[in-house]
Amino acid sequence: MSALQSIRMVELAQGVAAPLATLRMHDLGAKVIKLEEDAGDWLRQVEPQMPGQTMSAAFFELNRGKLSVKLSDHPGNAAAQLRHLLRDADVFVTDKTDAQLGDLGFAKPEDSLLLLNPKLIFVQITPWGDQGPWKDKPGSELTAQAMAGYTRYLSREALPACRLGADVAGAGSGIFAAQAILAALIARRRNHQQGQKISISLLNSLLSMKSIHLAAQTNPDHYSGPRVGGANYPPEKGWMTKDEPIFFAFGGSVGAQGRPGWVKFIEEAGFNRLLDDKRFDPIGRNSTGYGAKVQELKAEYEREFSRYSGEELVEMIRKYAGNAATYQSPAASIRHPQTTALEVVREVHAKDGQRHEVRAYPARFSNMKLTPTGVAPELGEHTQVVMNEFQDPTV
C-alpha cells in the first residue's frame, strides 16, 4: 500500500522543481503523465549525459517512471489534449505562467481549470511568484540564487560571484511543491473533494529557506559573527589539518556552550597552550568551533591541527561529544559505509535489462515500503498509449 496509489498527476513543466516533486509522488505510488512540447524538457539536453546514451543524467533521475506525452505542435490540438488529460486528473503541476496557460486555452487559469475539474489540485511553480511586476519575467536557478542573496554568502564582495553548486532553488521548490500537493490532497479528502490552486516560486522558496538569516539580520543586538557577517567574511573552508580540511564544533551548535568537551579534546590532542589563551572564552560560546571568533582563532587551531590527519581529529572530537566531519566529495559521500547502510542508492532496470543507479525516496516509513521503479521516458514515448487510454479525439 502506498499513499498515492489511485492518484493521477499531469506535469507540464521542465527543469528541476516540478519534476522532482512529481518524481516523489511517483515513488509514493502516483501515476505521472509528463507533457512535453517541441524539443522536450530542457533538462534532457543538460550535460553530463549518461555513458553511451543520449540522456541527461539529471533528466533520468528526475523523470524515471513517468509517461512522456508529446503535445501536438498545433496550438489548438495541444490545448485540446491538455484539456482532455486534465478533466479527470487529480493534480496538475506546471511551470507555465498565467499568460502561457492562457495561450493553451486556460485564460484565468485557476478559474478555468477548476471549472473544468473542480477536484483538481493545480500547482503553479514560477521563478518569481504569480503576483507583482515580475510574474511573467523569465528566471533560472542562477538568477533566483542571485536575487535571494545566496551569492552574498559565498565568495567575497570584491571577488567574482559564486553560486551554490547544488540546484537549491529548483530542488527546494520541488520539495515544497511535494508538501503542498500532499497537504492539498489531505484537505481535499476532508473537504468535499474540492481542489484549489497552490502557488510556489523559486525566489519564495529560497527566501523561506533563508529564514535564519532574515531573522538574524532584522535588528540584532550585536552585529558580528557568521550569520550576520555576510560578504565581509572570507570564504569558509573549515580548518586545515595535516592532510585535509575538517569542520568541527563543540556544544552542538553555533555559539553553544562547548567548553567542557573541548577541554578534554585539547588535553588529549596535546594542544594545552590553547587552554591558557584568554581569547578562548570560558564557556566556549565563541571559540570552540564556528562561533563569533572563528576567523580570529583559525590560525591558532590550524597550527595545532597540522600534527594530525583530518580523520584522527574527527575521531578525537567525536569522542568528547563534539561534532566533526572531513570535507568529502559528493562521490565519496554517497559511497561511504554510512550512506550504504541507509540504502540510499538503489537500482532500477530498463527494458533491455540494463541496470541504473538512482537515489531512493529520502525518508523511510515503517508501513510503506517504497522501492524506486522505472526509467526515464524518451520524448513522447507514451503519447499514443496515454491518448488512447483517455480516448483523445485529436489523436
Next chain:
Amino acid sequence: MTTSTDNNPVHPMGADAQPQGPLQGFKVLDVSIMAAGPWTGALLGMLGAEVIKVEPPDGDGTRWVEPTQMGMGTNFLCMNVNKKGITLDFKSPQGIEHAKALVAQSDIFIQNFRVGVIERLGLDYDSVKKINPRIIYCAISGFGEVGPLSKAGCADYIMQAYSGFARTNGPPGETLEAFRFTGFLDLTTASVATEAVLAAVLEREITGEGQKVEVSMLEAAYEIQATRMAEILGAKECPEPMGSQSRGLVPDRAYPSLDKEIFVTAHNDEEWGRFCLAMEQPQLQQDPRFDTNAHRVAHREELDQLLMPIFAKRPALWWLRTFERHRVAAGLAHQFETFRYHQQVTENHMIEQVHTQDWGSVSVGGLPWHFSGTPCRITPAPRPGEHTQTVLGGLPS
C-alpha cells in the same frame, strides 16, 4: 501582537491565534530542539496544524544562540513560528507523564534527539504507538538510525562537509566552500521531513494506521543535491566547484559588465537564439561550436572569450533591460537590504514581519506555498512556557 496571512497581510494575532490551512484540525507534539526538528513543526503549523512545542525548563538552546534580538536568539524566533509553547521536565516522572498524555491527543509527534536518548525517555516509537497507534511519529537524525555514524552528533555545517555539499561550491580550481551559516541543510531536512510526514498522514487517512517516519540530514542533503547526485550515479562524474557557472548549461553564469556582474541563463537552443540577438551576435546562434547545448558546454571557454569583451562594454543595467526585452533569464545580485522591500518580494509575501510581544518585530521567511482554497498564515513564536498552564490544564486528570 500582529501576524500576517495570505489574505490579510497584517492583522492583530498572536501565538494563540486559531490555526488555519489545509492541516486545520491536526495536532502536533514537537519535542525537538535547535532547527531541523523545530522548523518541521513550524511548517506543519504554517499548514494549519495546532503545534505544541515542548521545551525543557532551561529552554531550547536556540534561545541563546547568537545573534540575539532584544535578548532572544533570532534562531528561536524564526524556527518556532506557528506554535504554542510549553515547558516540561523530561528528567521528572511527571514531565514524562504529561508528554505521554499529550501524545495520546496528538496526530503527529516530532523528535530529533540523538539515537538512543529517546528510548531512555520512554518516548521511542514502540512506546508511543502503544499509547496512540494512529500517531505519525517523525524521528529526525543526523546520519540515520543505522550504520557506523548513527550515534554521531550532527549539525548543518557538519553535514555540509560530510555530504559533499560544500565540495561543489567555490571558484573553479578550488576544492570547497561552505555556505556561510544559514542552517540551510537543517531547513532542508525539515522540509523533507514535512513532506514525508504529510505522506504518512495521507496514508493514515486511507488506512487508519499510524507509522514511524525516519528522516536524516544526510538523505535530505542528497535530496537538495538531487541533480549533482544524479551526475555521480548516472554519468559517473563527480561535480566540482565552478564559480558562478553550472556544469550542464551554457551560457549560465555571471558575466562581468562595465560596472558589476550580470547573471544570465539560456536553458535551451531557443533561448540561446534570443541570447545571441540580445548580444547583437546573431551569427553565434548557428556557429557549429555553439549551436547545441552540448557543443556550447564543450566550447564554453571559447564562447566566454567572445562574450566577455562584449559584456564589458556596457553596464549591468543595460544588459538587464536588453535581456528582459529578449525574454532571457537575467538578474543582479541582491542582499537583505535590497530585496527585503523589493516589490516582487513584498507583493508575493516572500518575507514576513512577525511582531512579538517581548522581542520586537522580526523578519522571517514567508510561507513557501500559497493555497487559494485553504490559506495559511504565520504567527509569532511563543514566550517561554507561555501555554504550559492552558495546555496541561486541559489534560484529563
